[in-house]
Amino acid sequence: MSNERHVHVSLRGVTKIFRGAGGTPPVHALGPIDLDLRRGEFFAVVGPSGCGKSTLLEVLAGLSEVTEGEVRFEGKPIHGEIMDGVGVVFQEDACFPWMNIYDNIAFGLRQTSITATEIEGRVKRALSMMGLTPFAQSYPAQLSGGMRQRVCIARTLVLQPRLILLDEPFGALDQQTRLLMGEELLRLWRETGATIFLITHALDEAAMLADRIGVMSARPGRLLEIVETGWARDRDSRIVETDEFGRITARLWQWLRGESMKSIDQSSTAA
Amino acid sequence: MKRTGILRILVIAGLIGLLEVLCRVGVIDNFTMPPPSRIAYDLWRILITGKFNAAIAKTFSNAALAFVLAVTIGIAAGVIIHAMRPLREALDPFFATYYAIPVLAFYPLLIILFGLGDAPKIIIAFMLGVVAIIVNTLNGLDRVPRVLLKTARMARLNPIATAIKITLPSATPYLLTGIKFAVAYSLIGIIGSEFVMSTNGIGFEIAFAYNNFDNATMYPLILLVMIVSISINTGLGLWEKMLLSRRGLR
Numbered sequence: 022m023s024n025e026r027h028v029h030v031s032l033r034g035v036t037k038i039f040r041g042a043g044g045t046p047p048v049h050a051l052g053p054i055d056l057d058l059r060r061g062e063f064f065a066v067v068g069p070s071g072c073g074k075s076t077l078l079e080v081l082a083g084l085s086e087v088t089e090g091e092v093r094f095e096g097k098p099i100h101g102e103i104m105d106g107v108g109v110v111f112q113e114d115a116c117f118p119w120m121n122i123y124d125n126i127a128f129g130l131r132q133t134s135i136t137a138t139e140i141e142g143r144v145k146r147a148l149s150m151m152g153l154t155p156f157a158q159s160y161p162a163q164l165s166g167g168m169r170q171r172v173c174i175a176r177t178l179v180l181q182p183r184l185i186l187l188d189e190p191f192g193a194l195d196q197q198t199r200l201l202m203g204e205e206l207l208r209l210w211r212e213t214g215a216t217i218f219l220i221t222h223a224l225d226e227a228a229m230l231a232d233r234i235g236v237m238s239a240r241p242g243r244l245l246e247i248v249e250t251g252w253a254r255d256r257d258s259r260i261v262e263t264d265e266f267g268r269i270t271a272r273l274w275q276w277l278r279g280e281s282m283k284s285i286d287q288s289s290t291a292a
Numbered sequence: 293m294k295r296t297g298i299l300r301i302l303v304i305a306g307l308i309g310l311l312e313v314l315c316r317v318g319v320i321d322n323f324t325m326p327p328p329s330r331i332a333y334d335l336w337r338i339l340i341t342g343k344f345n346a347a348i349a350k351t352f353s354n355a356a357l358a359f360v361l362a363v364t365i366g367i368a369a370g371v372i373i374h375a376m377r378p379l380r381e382a383l384d385p386f387f388a389t390y391y392a393i394p395v396l397a398f399y400p401l402l403i404i405l406f407g408l409g410d411a412p413k414i415i416i417a418f419m420l421g422v423v424a425i426i427v428n429t430l431n432g433l434d435r436v437p438r439v440l441l442k443t444a445r446m447a448r449l450n451p452i453a454t455a456i457k458i459t460l461p462s463a464t465p466y467l468l469t470g471i472k473f474a475v476a477y478s479l480i481g482i483i484g485s486e487f488v489m490s491t492n493g494i495g496f497e498i499a500f501a502y503n504n505f506d507n508a509t510m511y512p513l514i515l516l517v518m519i520v521s522i523s524i525n526t527g528l529g530l531w532e533k534m535l536l537s538r539r540g541l542r
């Protein structure tokens with residue numbers, strides 16, 4: 022296949038069913054999903070809450086094994102093991118509260134065979150890139166939620182992953198900070214050339230950042246539609262003023278409106 | 293110093309002062325209890341003459357040994373029990389009722405088994421402390437955020453490295469609570485055993501002084517035990533406070 026080189030991650034019939042614990046019925050969380058992520062693209066996923074977005078991310082990360090189907094990263098199948106070159110920024114705050122910011126960012130690097138001088142160089146660059154240099158010796162509790170999230174992003178970036186998975190990284194931030202962090206993420210994406218898989222619940226964020234946006238259905242999460250944005254690679258947050266941005270956001274909402282209502286029904290009947 | 297700290301010292305100083313006055317004016321007669329200033333002076337004499345140095349060294353070294361055993365074995369056992377769900381479920385009710393058992397009641401049995409040496413005392417103190425450590429270790433391990441464990445998996449830490457680098461540091465505030473209990477329990481276990489039946493140690497000397505109406509020995513030794521255990525706990529409390537404030541928890 023000629024496009025083999027361009028496919029970075031491929032999912033075929035990926036399905037995840039959580040076995041019910043202690044007499045509860047099994048939960049069909051995800052799939053089946055077929056999807057190819059292109060090398061170096063910025064792919065965003067939107068979907069109603071509880072539709073299986075984080076589950077999909079954990080499958081891609083190798084943290085969670087699929088019930089059915091196959092995931093390949095750079096041509097190699099993933100069977101619930103961590104692949105070299107994959108980095109994750111989780112939905113929850115993953116800073117280690119007992120380590121200062123410097124040590125938090127260096128944590129992943131120190132588990133590798135990378136030399137101490139190289140680690141120091143990378144951490145210092147990441148600190149300055151993320152505007153965290155003055156806080157290197159601070160502890161996570163002394164930082165705001167947005168800064169802690171930047172620590173987690175920096176901690177992943179210093180490992181120079183070729184595939185970066187982000188699970189609602191800006192979920193806890195205010196609108197202005199989100200926009201700026203989004204721009205920051207675009208800049209990092211351009212500089213590193215990595216493939217980005219971003220989960221978000223903000224339609225405008227997806228529309229502004231991504232090359233393609235996957236719209237997921239209510240649980241079990243399937244891909245309903247993939248929307249191509251067609252943005253230039255060196256875009257920034259000013260595209261939100263364009264008509265095209267409005268059209269894309271509107272289209273995402275058309276797809277999601279019904280699904281979100283289903284998802285609310287699901288949770289109210291489950292409760 | 294914070295206002296509560298000043299207030300605390302004032303309350304304690306006030307109570308000691310009150311006791312001093314009550315003893316001096318004879319409301320509490322001197323055969324019952326000497327005035328606090330006298331007790332402090334007697335303790336000072338005991339320490340500089342070195343009269344009870346052997347007993348003091350015996351008690352605190354035994355307590356230290358029991359404490360170290362309780363902490364290391366307790367944490368290791370906690371980690372293992374936490375990893376084994378069925379074992380955990382089997383033991384939980386035992387832990388919940390453990391402190392209803394008067395451990396000291398086993399002391400005579402231990403003397404029969406091991407003789408009247410240090411071993412029975414250390415075992416009693418260990419038995420008192422170890423379960424507090426296990427329970428608090430389990431408590432702390434239950435509260436390790438899952439996302440930190442996922443981060444460890446992404447960094448491909450093996451289970452032992454994960455326990456050392458992630459799980460235990462995350463659980464440290466809970467471990468410290470257990471450690472504070474273990475300090476108290478190891479002293480109680482050793483001194484209590486010495487008091488009941490022994491040939492040496494502070495507890496033995498207190499019991500001996502008690503039987504001979506020797507207030508000039510009994511009260512200073514009690515004061516010594518109080519000073520030592522309060523100092524250790526205050527030290528651990530300060531460490532805990534620093535740890536918690538660093539984590540934004542206090």
Ligand SMILES: Nc1ncnc2c1ncn2[C@@H]1O[C@H](COP(=O)(O)OP(=O)(O)OP(=O)(O)O)[C@@H](O)[C@H]1O
Pocket residue numbers: 039040048050068069070071072073074075076077112222240
């Ligand atoms: N370990 C698990 N065991 C059982 N069910 C699970 C487990 N993890 C997730 N689920 C269920 O799978 C479904 C999808 O969960 P997931 O966290 O992937 O959703 P999400 O789209 O990320 O939601 P949100 O938008 O709230 O982050 C939910 O119904 C959830 O309750």
Ligand SMILES: [Mg+2]
Pocket residue numbers: 074075076112188
């Ligand atoms: Mg999620």
